[in-house]
Amino acid sequence: MGGWFVQPHFMSPRLRRQLWIAALLAPALLLLVGFVTLPILSAFVYAFYQWQGLARIGFAGFENFRLILFQEPFSTLTWNAFFHNVVVFVALMVVQNGTAFFLAWMLSKGLRLHRFHQVSLFLPVILSTVIIGFLWKLFLNPLFGLVNQGLIAVGLASWAQPWLGQPSTALASLILVNAWHWVGFPTLVYLAGIQRIPREILEAAEIDGASEWRRITRIVWPLVAPATTIVVILTFIGSFNWFELPYIMSGLEGPPFHTTDVLGLYFYRTAFGTVSSALQDFGRGSALAVLIFLFILAVSAWWVRLLRRREVEF
Amino acid sequence: MLKPWQAAMYQAILAMTTLLMLYPVLVMVLSAFKTTGEIYNSPFALPEVWSLANLGTIWRETRFLAYLGNSVLVTVTSIAVMLTAGTLAAYALARYAFRGNEAVYLFFLAGLMVPLKLAIIPLFIELKSLNLIDSRLGLVLVYAAMGLPSTVFIMTGFLKTIPAELEEAARIDGASEARILGRIMIPLSRPALVIAGIHNAVPIWNDFFFPLVLIQSDHAKTLPQGLTVFMGEYSTDWGVLFAGLTLSALPLTLVYIALSRQFIAGLTSGAVKG
Numbered sequence: 208m209g210g211w212f213v214q215p216h217f218m219s220p221r222l223r224r225q226l227w228i229a230a231l232l233a234p235a236l237l238l239l240v241g242f243v244t245l246p247i248l249s250a251f252v253y254a255f256y257q258w259q260g261l262a263r264i265g266f267a268g269f270e271n272f273r274l275i276l277f278q279e280p281f282s283t284l285t286w287n288a289f290f291h292n293v294v295v296f297v298a299l300m301v302v303q304n305g306t307a308f309f310l311a312w313m314l315s316k317g318l319r320l321h322r323f324h325q326v327s328l329f330l331p332v333i334l335s336t337v338i339i340g341f342l343w344k345l346f347l348n349p350l351f352g353l354v355n356q357g358l359i360a361v362g363l364a365s366w367a368q369p370w371l372g373q374p375s376t377a378l379a380s381l382i383l384v385n386a387w388h389w390v391g392f393p394t395l396v397y398l399a400g401i402q403r404i405p406r407e408i409l410e411a412a413e414i415d416g417a418s419e420w421r422r423i424t425r426i427v428w429p430l431v432a433p434a435t436t437i438v439v440i441l442t443f444i445g446s447f448n449w450f451e452l453p454y455i456m457s458g459l460e461g462p463p464f465h466t467t468d469v470l471g472l473y474f475y476r477t478a479f480g481t482v483s484s485a486l487q488d489f490g491r492g493s494a495l496a497v498l499i500f501l502f503i504l505a506v507s508a509w510w511v512r513l514l515r516r517r518e519v520e521f
Numbered sequence: 522m523l524k525p526w527q528a529a530m531y532q533a534i535l536a537m538t539t540l541l542m543l544y545p546v547l548v549m550v551l552s553a554f555k556t557t558g559e560i561y562n563s564p565f566a567l568p569e570v571w572s573l574a575n576l577g578t579i580w581r582e583t584r585f586l587a588y589l590g591n592s593v594l595v596t597v598t599s600i601a602v603m604l605t606a607g608t609l610a611a612y613a614l615a616r617y618a619f620r621g622n623e624a625v626y627l628f629f630l631a632g633l634m635v636p637l638k639l640a641i642i643p644l645f646i647e648l649k650s651l652n653l654i655d656s657r658l659g660l661v662l663v664y665a666a667m668g669l670p671s672t673v674f675i676m677t678g679f680l681k682t683i684p685a686e687l688e689e690a691a692r693i694d695g696a697s698e699a700r701i702l703g704r705i706m707i708p709l710s711r712p713a714l715v716i717a718g719i720h721n722a723v724p725i726w727n728d729f730f731f732p733l734v735l736i737q738s739d740h741a742k743t744l745p746q747g748l749t750v751f752m753g754e755y756s757t758d759w760g761v762l763f764a765g766l767t768l769s770a771l772p773l774t775l776v777y778i779a780l781s782r783q784f785i786a787g788l789t790s791g792a793v794k795g
């Protein structure tokens with residue numbers, strides 16, 4: 208490391224120190240500005256232009272935003288996708304993160320094999336959504352999939368159905384697969400939160416005769432508030448960025464009949480077109496990206512403030 | 522303490538959950554050794570013969586190895602660039618007082634929660650003008666930049682905990698600033714480098730979105746993207762499909778089994794208070 212930094216005599220130590228600090232910061236700042244900050248800011252500019260392919264052809268004012276939010280056929284698709292993102296978020300909060308909280312509590316007891324359970328729960332988390340998506344797509348196949356074959360094997364043949372092919376179950380199936388994939392993550396966040404609770408507090412409650420359920424609801428749940436803040440925010444951001452799982456398991460159009468369409472798919476289609484239609488519009492795409500971005504930012508900031516208030520020092 | 526029946530109940534629930542997590546993975550691996558007919562007719566059974574035919578098909582007829590090589594290349598390079606740039610910046614932020622320090626730190630942190638997918642249109646245009654579309658280098662630059670906020674966050678936090686005496690002693694001995702960084706700080710930071718590395722390597726290795734938009738030629742595709750190619754080509758040959766999924770999951774799973782503690786710490790870092 209040493210040789211390259213010559214120390215000429217005409218430089219004051221102060222200047223030398225400043226140059227050294229600048230040299231340390233420069234590569235990271237250049238990369239971050241070039242490939243994160245500038246692209247994000249550009250999206251805000253691009254949204255106000257009319258586009259033809261890769262070229263800006265004129266200033267459009269708020270036209271792109273108006274089209275997305277209020278003009279058919281775009282607006283129906285926008286609100287339909289947005290609604291599904293909300294459903295995904297709420298369902299994951301209950302199914303995935305609710306399960307995670309209770310699993311974390313059980314893991315915190317240090318029962319035999321708890322380490323093995325922990326590692327197994329986290330295994331799907333490290334695998335690509337592409338692998339998980341294809342795997343469950345095969346399992347959910349109406350004819351030969353593991354799920355329906357299993358239902359038939361245990362005598363529940365009437366429950367077997369085309370899970371991904373019918374509107375009533377398609378989105379729910381995707382949500383459950385997502386929960387299976389990621390449940391290990393919030394579980395370990397909650398587990399760390401529970402392990403930070405001082406033992407004396409839980410022991411005191413036990414001596415006072417508080418039941419297990421009362422201890423969970425009255426002591427553990429309020430005291431893991433910081434973990435809940437993180438889990439809510441990460442689930443929220445994840446839900447509104449949902450793309451890969453529905454893309455792999457359903458398809459770019461959110462079939463059947465757009466019942467699995469979410470903002471991520473809709474944004475991608477708008478920006479880059481589909482296989483069947485090469486129609487692409489960077490203007491509407493950027494406007495959509497800006498709206499999603501601002502929505503995520505505003506709601507996250509608001510919730511962080513709100514949720515922080517629940518957190519107590521101990 | 523838990524009553525015995527409670528302990529038994531918890532153990533049973535945990536065991537069922539573990540089964541629910543591991544069984545699908547097990548079926549995937551077993552199916553890789555079966556014929557498609559066997560998978561259709563007896564999905565729960567062990568393979569009648571442990572056949573390597575499906576794995577052979579993947580090996581001979583698909584570009585699996587090329588995809589794997591691209592994933593290794595892209596992930597390793599991005600992580601190397603990210604850790605180098607990120608550690609240098611973190612070192613400046615953690616160990617030197619200068620005007621604007623706080624502001625630069627916050628600027629890095631602001632990138633932590635930014636969903637970069639939403640900036641894909643400007644990224645696409647920018648990379649196109651730099652002639653980096655359909656290029657693994659383009660992917661590397663995006664990934665390295667994306668990983669910087671968390672790297673700076675993790676490394677600054679760690680470097681701040683190293684006692685100042687070490688540095689001062691070296692300085693009195695006449696060591697240059699660069700020498701202090703290279704010979705003292707970086708070797709001491711190894712645990713934090715591992716955490717920051719894993720935290721970003723796993724999402725980069727698994728990523729599908731950026732290659733989907735930025736890479737078009739088959740020779741430059743990464744593993745998750747390549748997987749979609751042969752899942753399409755062999756869509757009726759389930760034995761080959763399961764073999765492809767198994768092979769794709771294998772590398773990271775093996776590393777995870779060996780380093781589960783570091784993986785869990787790395788991936789949840791930031792979400793879990795040290």
